[in-house]
Amino acid sequence: MNWTANEIMVVAAARRLAGERVCFVGIGLPNLACSLAQRTVEPSLELVYESGAVGARPQRLPISIGDPCLVSGARSVTSQFDLFAFYLQGGRVDVAFLGAAQIDRRGSINTTTIGPYERPKVRLPGSGGACEIALNAAKVFVIVPQSPRSFVSRLDFVTSPGHVPGRRARGGGPDTVVTQLGVYRFVEGEMTLVSLHPGATLEQVQAASGWEVAVASDLVETPPPTAAELADLRALDPQRVYLG
Amino acid sequence: MSKVTTMSEAIGRLVADGASVAIEGFTHLICHAAGHEIIRQGRRDLTLCRLTPDIVADQMVAAGTVSRLVFSWLGNPGVGSLHAIRRRIEQADPAPLEIEEYSHFGMVGRYTAGAAGLPFFPLRSYEHSDLPRANPRIVPLPSPYGDDSVYAVPPLNPDVAIVHVQRASAEGDAQAWGLLGCQKEAAFAARRVIVVCEEVVPESVIRADPNRTLIPNMIVDAVVQAPGGCHPSFVQGYYDRDNPFYLDWDGISRDPAALEAWLQEWVYGLADHAEYRARLGAERWAALAPGEAWAPPVNYGSYR
Numbered sequence: 001m002n003w004t005a006n007e008i009m010v011v012a013a014a015r016r017l018a019g020e021r022v023c024f025v026g027i028g029l030p031n032l033a034c035s036l037a038q039r040t041v042e043p044s045l046e047l048v049y050e051s052g053a054v055g056a057r058p059q060r061l062p063i064s065i066g067d068p069c070l071v072s073g074a075r076s077v078t079s080q081f082d083l084f085a086f087y088l089q090g091g092r093v094d095v096a097f098l099g100a101a102q103i104d105r106r107g108s109i110n111t112t113t114i115g116p117y118e119r120p121k122v123r124l125p126g127s128g129g130a131c132e133i134a135l136n137a138a139k140v141f142v143i144v145p146q147s148p149r150s151f152v153s154r155l156d157f158v159t160s161p162g163h164v165p166g167r168r169a170r171g172g173g174p175d176t177v178v179t180q181l182g183v184y185r186f187v188e189g190e191m192t193l194v195s196l197h198p199g200a201t202l203e204q205v206q207a208a209s210g211w212e213v214a215v216a217s218d219l220v221e222t223p224p225p226t227a228a229e230l231a232d233l234r235a236l237d238p239q240r241v242y243l244g
Numbered sequence: 245m246s247k248v249t250t251m252s253e254a255i256g257r258l259v260a261d262g263a264s265v266a267i268e269g270f271t272h273l274i275c276h277a278a279g280h281e282i283i284r285q286g287r288r289d290l291t292l293c294r295l296t297p298d299i300v301a302d303q304m305v306a307a308g309t310v311s312r313l314v315f316s317w318l319g320n321p322g323v324g325s326l327h328a329i330r331r332r333i334e335q336a337d338p339a340p341l342e343i344e345e346y347s348h349f350g351m352v353g354r355y356t357a358g359a360a361g362l363p364f365f366p367l368r369s370y371e372h373s374d375l376p377r378a379n380p381r382i383v384p385l386p387s388p389y390g391d392d393s394v395y396a397v398p399p400l401n402p403d404v405a406i407v408h409v410q411r412a413s414a415e416g417d418a419q420a421w422g423l424l425g426c427q428k429e430a431a432f433a434a435r436r437v438i439v440v441c442e443e444v445v446p447e448s449v450i451r452a453d454p455n456r457t458l459i460p461n462m463i464v465d466a467v468v469q470a471p472g473g474c475h476p477s478f479v480q481g482y483y484d485r486d487n488p489f490y491l492d493w494d495g496i497s498r499d500p501a502a503l504e505a506w507l508q509e510w511v512y513g514l515a516d517h518a519e520y521r522a523r524l525g526a527e528r529w530a531a532l533a534p535g536e537a538w539a540p541p542v543n544y545g546s547y548r
Contacts, residue, residue, distance in 0.1 A: 051271055052424060052425070063322050063485070063487045064322045065271065065321070066271020068485065070423075073537075077421075079424045079426065080270060080425055081352050081356060084348065084352055112345075117374070120333065121334070126318050126345055127373075128317035128347070128348050129347060129348040131369050131370060131373050132348070132349045135369060136369075157374050157378075158373055159373060159374070160373065166372075167372060169372075
């Protein structure tokens with residue numbers, strides 16, 4: 001195979017952005033997925049960043065969600081109040097990306113602590129905007145390296161709720177999870193493997209999960225990244241800051 | 245009346261031991277110069293309010309000035325952890341650190357309620373999250389207008405807000421562009437405001453473009469000119485983010501001795517931020533200089 005785990009994750013996420021319009025972007029692999037989608041399946045995708053940049057058109061690879069390259073040439077730059085109140089909570093965001101230290105079968109995410117909150121083994125960054133994104137974006141996409149440490153049966157802390165019983169949020173919650181092994185979607189709130197990357201096996205998927213993973217009856221193999229996709233992607237991150 | 249003063253005088257007069265201090269700026273406009281002066285003056289027991297405690301917070305915590313953090317995201321953006329803060333939280337090393345934790349919108353809402361004189365701010369975050377369990381000040385609230393519910397967060401009124409901007413008049417009218425964070429909300433919520441700017445400009449410059457004024461002189465107590473004062477953060481149109489510094493900080497803050505040596509060299513060992521700027525060197529500053537991208541002027545009209 002002439003691609004890496006990070007590359008197939010970004011390519012698979014970018015393909016899922018076809019038909020979407022307003023995308024709330026995170027830095028790193030999500031940013032690459034959105035930029036790749038703009039060059040392939042969805043040229044009219046509008047990038048919105050937590051820092052307040054709306055319709056950003058970065059001329060270099062952004063190194064933080066507040067990179068000055070997101071401001072120059074953007075459609076609008078808003079205060080964070082406007083961004084969270086009007087854009088996100090107001091229901092204007094179609095897809096938002098979240099990262100995860102831990103994720104469970106309902107798509108709930110922990111980015112707060114490993115171990116108990118009061119005396120954590122590892123203190124992680126916390127919510128940032130993730131909690132409101134999880135509840136207000138129409139769809140949530142997650143890119144996460146899959147392992148028994150990240151795919152857990154029980155989160156140490158629920159930072160960003162997924163398809164929990166009784167969910168009443170306006171946003172649609174987790175829609176797609178992309179890992180180095182495959183693509184998952186949610187069937188009646190349950191994370192379900194719908195596509196297996198070339199070379200990955202169901203045994204690997206199960207070994208890297210803390211619960212018995214549901215598999216779609218119409219499971220497919222992820223089409224390999226095309227030469228054009230890989231060329232576009234590698235041009236976006238020539239120094240492989242995020243691609244590794 | 246001019247409010248222009250030095251950083252040393254402004255911090256000495258307006259930031260007391262035990263105070264709550266908001267140093268805002270989201271990636272952009274983070275006033276490290278003020279944080280360094282607070283460290284230099286040996287303040288103790290501060291509550292630091294900031295959506296994203298990052299390098300300046302790690303430095304202030306390591307120096308022993310901060311005993312409590314009010315925040316929503318804790319880390320070295322794009323790099324990883326803040327190791328001095330993690331040592332405090334995970335191992336109480338060398339002392340425990342009190343935390344009060346929200347989400348970004350919760351923090352923005354807290355400043356907004358504080359600025360607007362409201363008893364709380366309502367938002368749709370937090371349902372089914374563990375955050376309200378971790379922080380009992382996040383409270384569910386039924387709508388008074390039918391079958392709906394929200395969460396409430398309390399107002400945040402810091403004793404002092406420190407906001408960095410591109411330019412300000414001597415009277416304190418502050419203009420900023422680029423990422424605005426919640427500088428305005430934090431300033432209006434605070435009891436005292438220190439404006440730090442790259443340039444002090446005549447009042448006529450401010451009045452020629454009033455839409456760009458983020459913070460009006462009526463709420464400002466001091467104006468400090470500190471060009472380069474955000475480094476390693478950035479000021480749109482003035483200097484870029486010093487990304488290598490953020491990477492370097494990871495190694496420095498992992499090692500308490502290296503961190504202490506850094507503070508000695510770059511904070512305690514320097515009289516003020518002008519010395520920091522000079523020590524950084526012309527070459528480093530030249531590497532951070534952006535190209536130019538000017539906005540065309542707008543016509544406000546002359547009505548006589």
